[in-house]
Amino acid sequence: MAVETVVPEASANAAVKLGPPTNEKDAEKLMFIEEMTANTDAVQEKVLAEILTRNAETEYLRRYGLDGATDRATFKGKVPVVTYEDLQPEIQRIANGDRSAILSAHPISEFLTSSGTSAGERKLMPTIKEELDRRQLLYSLLMPVMNLYVPGLDKGKGLYFLFVKSETKTPGGLTARPVLTSYYKSEHFKSRPYDPYNVYTSPTAAILCADAFQSMYAQMLCGLLQRLDVLRVGAVFASGLLRAIRFLQLHWQDLSNDIAAGSLTAKVTDPSVRAAVAELLREPDPALARFVAAECSKGDWAGIITRIWPSTKYLDVIVTGAMAQYIPTLEYYSGGLPMACTMYASSECYFGLNLRPICEPSEVSYTIMPNMGYFEFLPHGDGHGQDKAQQLVDLADVEAGKEYELVITTYAGLNRYRVGDILRVTGFYNAAPQFRFVRRKNVLLSIESDKTDEAELQRAVESASALLRPYDATVVEYTSHAYTKSIPGHYVIYWELLAKGASGDADALEALSHVGVMEKCCLAMEEALNSVYRQSRMADGSIGPLEIRVVRGGTFEELMDYAISRGASINQYKVPRCVTFPPILELLDSRVVSTHFSPAPPTWSPHRRPGN
Numbered sequence: 213m214a215v216e217t218v219v220p221e222a223s224a225n226a227a228v229k230l231g232p233p234t235n236e237k238d239a240e241k242l243m244f245i246e247e248m249t250a251n252t253d254a255v256q257e258k259v260l261a262e263i264l265t266r267n268a269e270t271e272y273l274r275r276y277g278l279d280g281a282t283d284r285a286t287f288k289g290k291v292p293v294v295t296y297e298d299l300q301p302e303i304q305r306i307a308n309g310d311r312s313a314i315l316s317a318h319p320i321s322e323f324l325t326s327s328g329t330s331a332g333e334r335k336l337m338p339t340i341k342e343e344l345d346r347r348q349l350l351y352s353l354l355m356p357v358m359n360l361y362v363p364g365l366d367k368g369k370g371l372y373f374l375f376v377k378s379e380t381k382t383p384g385g386l387t388a389r390p391v392l393t394s395y396y397k398s399e400h401f402k403s404r405p406y407d408p409y410n411v412y413t414s415p416t417a418a419i420l421c422a423d424a425f426q427s428m429y430a431q432m433l434c435g436l437l438q439r440l441d442v443l444r445v446g447a448v449f450a451s452g453l454l455r456a457i458r459f460l461q462l463h464w465q466d467l468s469n470d471i472a473a474g475s476l477t478a479k480v481t482d483p484s485v486r487a488a489v490a491e492l493l494r495e496p497d498p499a500l501a502r503f504v505a506a507e508c509s510k511g512d513w514a515g516i517i518t519r520i521w522p523s524t525k526y527l528d529v530i531v532t533g534a535m536a537q538y539i540p541t542l543e544y545y546s547g548g549l550p551m552a553c554t555m556y557a558s559s560e561c562y563f564g565l566n567l568r569p570i571c572e573p574s575e576v577s578y579t580i581m582p583n584m585g586y587f588e589f590l591p592h593g594d595g596h597g598q599d600k601a602q603q604l605v606d607l608a609d610v611e612a613g614k615e616y617e618l619v620i621t622t623y624a625g626l627n628r629y630r631v632g633d634i635l636r637v638t639g640f641y642n643a644a645p646q647f648r649f650v651r652r653k654n655v656l657l658s659i660e661s662d663k664t665d666e667a668e669l670q671r672a673v674e675s676a677s678a679l680l681r682p683y684d685a686t687v688v689e690y691t692s693h694a695y696t697k698s699i700p701g702h703y704v705i706y707w708e709l710l711a712k713g714a715s716g717d718a719d720a721l722e723a724l725s726h727v728g729v730m731e732k733c734c735l736a737m738e739e740a741l742n743s744v745y746r747q748s749r750m751a752d753g754s755i756g757p758l759e760i761r762v763v764r765g766g767t768f769e770e771l772m773d774y775a776i777s778r779g780a781s782i783n784q785y786k787v788p789r790c791v792t793f794p795p796i797l798e799l800l801d802s803r804v805v806s807t808h809f810s811p812a813p814p815t816w817s818p819h820r821r822p823g824n
């Protein structure tokens with residue numbers, strides 16, 4: 213491990229409470245967690261000093277006159293709290309090829325493309341080589357914790373659906389790709405030593421195949437071939453696992469034919485994937501083929517996960533935050549298996565892990581590991597008008613029950629950077645606070661990793677409604693809903709229209725339905741949404757076509773009446789731009805006069821749009 217593990221001397225007597233460990237290696241990892249959490253504040257102090265020492269000569273820290281100081285008080289007094297937009301000039305210079313020490317003394321090795329966007333494009337997060345070690349360190353803590361709750365995980369395998377996505381180069385030649393793509397393509401992952409607790413059914417070649425269909429097909433086939441070995445089934449996010457089940461629903465016949473024939477479909481062309489699958493698909497297995505076909509042709513998909521993979525003990529997927537919407541569907545497909553949310557991480561920095569991974573999704577708390585970066589917390593909701601930098605609280609000083617926005621300082625050169633996540637302190641493990649993920653700020657709609665905010669939705673509605681002008685119609689009100697009852701989910705936008713022409717609303721609106729303009733509006737909205745949305749639609753197919761549901765005149769007034777009847781103030785009432793409350797959805801759906809879907813995916817290219 214190349215990264216120094218910061219253990220202050222005073223910590224040597226940390227006692228292991230997480231336990232008893234299953235084996236010696238686990239004991240070492242659990243001890244590490246004990247030490248880090250017992251000494252949260254001292255570790256944080258050391259991490260900050262280490263970051264400030266190494267980055268003392270960077271343009272950024274010099275600008276704020278840190279003069280080599282490495283203490284918290286000077287840092288907090290001089291360095292501002294920033295957002296991505298504040299750092300954009302520096303990021304742009306690095307992207308354009310400036311290799312001087314702008315943010316980090318260590319060379320920026322690549323950019324990680326966040327699913328968070330700025331001006332419609334993925335944010336570019338600078339990273340340095342050694343961050344891979346830090347990520348790997350956090351990953352290495354997950355199984356030792358899980359082993360405390362689920363015994364025998366070394367007796368079988370994990371069926372994990374893991375994928376790489378496309379990557380691109382910045383004008384200056386740095387690679388830009390998602391953090392998981394970077395990790396899976398690294399030697400840390402590709403050349404990982406054998407670990408009986410971390411054996412996957414998916415061959416590495418299948419995970420690394422950039423073609424989403426071939427990758428998924430091979431991973432599913434290998435999962436079926438080794439079905440009796442599978443002890444846990446997972447994906448990074450719940451939406452990914454549901455896509456895998458959808459894939460099985462669509463392709464089980466081909467998969468079962470391959471198993472019956474003992475040979476892989478010609479649709480998988482990648483030679484390394486074919487070679488890897490051939491290792492497992494050596495001869496026909498008619499009994500397994502019949503089994504797969506029988507289970508999948510029943511038309512009943514309840515409990516399909518445990519029917520096909522009967523030894524599965526838990527699902528390993530994140531179902532916190534925006535993913536909570538998928539919990540009922542996952543329960544349906546898994547017959548109520550526990551869902552383990554093991555870690556909390558981002559492109560900017562990996563934060564921490566869940567020390568009680570087998571708990572109810574609503575109870576999940578993450579313990580931020582103080583060695584991963586320097587963490588500060590901006591009290592959420594109060595202190596308007598005060599200087600932000602004055603209000604920040606250190607990791608060890610947050611208060612149980614309070615909500616905060618996470619602010620990070622990383623080894624890679626982000627200083628006091630607002631991540632945009634709102635967290636609530638639920639308690640402490642040793643001296644380390646534990647956090648419930650409350651929500652990401654400013655996210656209105658999300659199906660998978662896409663995050664659409666209110667302003668983006670507004671712009672998309674404006675851009676689409678321009679198409680109604682020739683028909684003398686306007687959108688008088690709108691709201692939205694992330695529809696996830698079918699997989700993939702899709703955005704539903706409710707529009708109330710007003711026709712200005714003489715012929716009367718109903719006739720004019722009826723006419724609109726027939727000229728195909730509403731479908732064009734759906735596509736125009738999609739074209740106006742951010743690049744993560746468009747990539748999910750166009751390249752990944754992980755979001756379905758956007759739907760506009762036209763509601764009859766007066767519906768939004770009824771919505772207001774309903775809100776007022778439930779106690780909303782008439783003066784303060786604002787149309788909700790996203791609705792999830794079932795009675796409101798029912799009201800809207802009962803007033804729908806026509807529905808329209810986007811006829812084609814929007815444009816997207818891995819390369820940024822000109823000007824960004």
Ligand code: AMP
Nearest residue numbers: 326327532533555556557558559649652
């Ligand atoms: P990205 O930068 O695309 O890697 O996305 C990182 C963001 O995903 C985080 O800042 C969170 O908003 C969200 N996220 C990551 N892990 C979790 C988790 N365990 N639960 C809820 N949200 C998460």
